[in-house]
Amino acid sequence: HWRFWPVFILAFFYPMNNGMINLVVPIYYLQEGLYEGAIGVLSAGTTLAYTFSPILLNKFSQKIKRKTSIIISLTGVFLSELVFYFTLNPILFIISRTVEGIFMGLYWPNLQSSISDNIFHEHRKLTAKYNISWNLGILGGFLLGALLLFVFELLEIIFYIAPILLLINLIIAIGAFQEPKKINIHSKEFQEYIKKKKLNLIKAVKIKEEKEDFTKMSFPLIFPVLLVIGYCLPRASINFLYPIKSELLNFEPYTVYIAIFFLALSQMISMIFASLMKLRRFNRIPPIMVGILVLIFPIIGINQEFLAFIILFLIIGSCTGILYGVSLRLFLILNMKENKSKYSAILESILGVVFLITPIVSGVIAAINLNSTFYILTSILVILFFALLILSFKKVNFEVSEKENID
Known part of the structure; x- marks a missing residue:
């Protein structure tokens, strides 16, 4: 029996670390007197390399164990x-x-x-738990960041506490992470399972149906790619622009973490919904979410009330959670169909590209006019909305069996 709980822990502490650092960077360096464009580059930080590293390291990663890759990664990040x-x-x-x-x-x-390596894993449930984990990590990071700034009133404290979370993760990876056994529909183990495990024949049939459902689904790679972009644009821009706007509005630094906490909370809840959503709804609901973002984003530009920001962020989080949850399931499905992890690498590289470009471009525009950045981002979301709408009606088909046994 494969242990999932170490994956849950590993997916928790890293976003906690990242969430704490990402929000404090614009505030700290703005107070240090840096130009907004330069702050945008600093905020892009890890994504400068992460845009390419998942794809460039994919072949190396395939030659070593999952556990080894994770340990190497955490060691380098901690150092x-x-x-x-x-x-x-x-x-x-x-x-x-x-x-x-x-x-x-x-x-x-x-x-x-590690979730999609074994066909006998309950993929839908594990994906839901995985999404809960990293979202809880982000929430925990925001709460801890707010608490630290409220108590100590020292921005540097965030940079001193965050690395400790990575050390905890490294210990968990070394001591508890269990290497998953790679079993897919083409593997010898699965064929032997069908032949010899007669008592579990019902489960084997269920998995066979799962295979057939995979072959019936039809969607171009660009569809989940656009969903990821729809998730990244609002998140990356708000993570960078809102701390700057709050500083200009003279909000206390700890309130930035509180406001973004509500965005992350609604995102987590909607992501759980997306993880359990029936596949036949995948081509209808995501365009609606982007449409809502188009309506909400301009309001952020003109708003100056803290409570209104919280309400707006609750709505935005609900939309981004659906977009990411659906895209993650689609990329994992592609992994299982082709028995490769390259689609996870593609997903992470797309995240890297958008989280790289958005704060840099936003910083340059914000130096001229902060609010105009939100209006420009709205126009990009409009284009994305129509592209998804066309794809959902012309190129996407998620009509699978009624039982929808896909995990």
């Missing part, structure tokens, strides 16, 4: 963040985050692929 204890110089900071992005290329693709 890179030790720089925070000595200096937060912008140049050394960006070097540290770039090194972290390289090692991250071995982390998330292997953690995700």
Whole structure:
């Protein structure tokens, strides 16, 4: 029996670390007097390298065990963040985050692929738990960040506490992560299972039906790619722009973590819904979510009330959670259909690209006019909405069996 709980822990602490750091970077360096464009580059940090590292390291990753890849990754990331204890110089900071992005290329693709490696894993349930885990990690990071800033009123404290979470993860990876046994519909083990395990024949038939359902589904790769972009644009822009806007509105730094906490909370809840959603709804609901984002995003630009920000973030989180939850399931399905983890690497690289470009471009625009950044992002979401709408009616077909046994 494969242990999933170490994956749950590993998917929890890293986002907790990342969430704490990402929100404090714009506030800290804005107070240090840096230009918004430069702050955008610093905020992009890990994504400078993470844009390419999952794909470039994919072949290397396939030659070694999942556990080995995760341990190498966490060791490199932890060592890179030790720089925070000595200096937060912008140049050394960006070097540290770039090194972290390289090692991250071995982390998330292997953690995700450990779920889809074995056809006997309950993929839908494990995917739901996986999504809960990293969302809880983000929530925990925001709460811890708010608490630390409220008590100590020292922005640097975030940079000192965050690396400790990576050390905990490294210990869990070394001591508890269990290498999954790779079994797919073409493997010898599965064929022997059908022949010899007569008492479990019902389950074998169920898995066979699962295979047939996979072959019946039809969607172009661009569809989940656009869903990921629809998730990344709002999240990356808000993570960067809202801390700056809150600083200009003279909100206390700890309130930034509280506001984004509600976005992450609604995102987690909607992501659980997406993890359990029936496949036949995958081509209808995502375009609706992007349409809602188109309506909400301009309001963020003109709003100046803290409570209104919380309400807006609750709505945005509900939309982004659906978009990411659906896209993750589609990429994992592609992994299982072709018995490869390259689609997890593609997913992570797309995340890297958008989280890289968005804060950098937003920083340049924000230096001219902060609110206009939200309006430009809205226009991009409009284009995305129509592209998804066309694909959902013309190119996407999720009409599978009524029982929908796909995990």
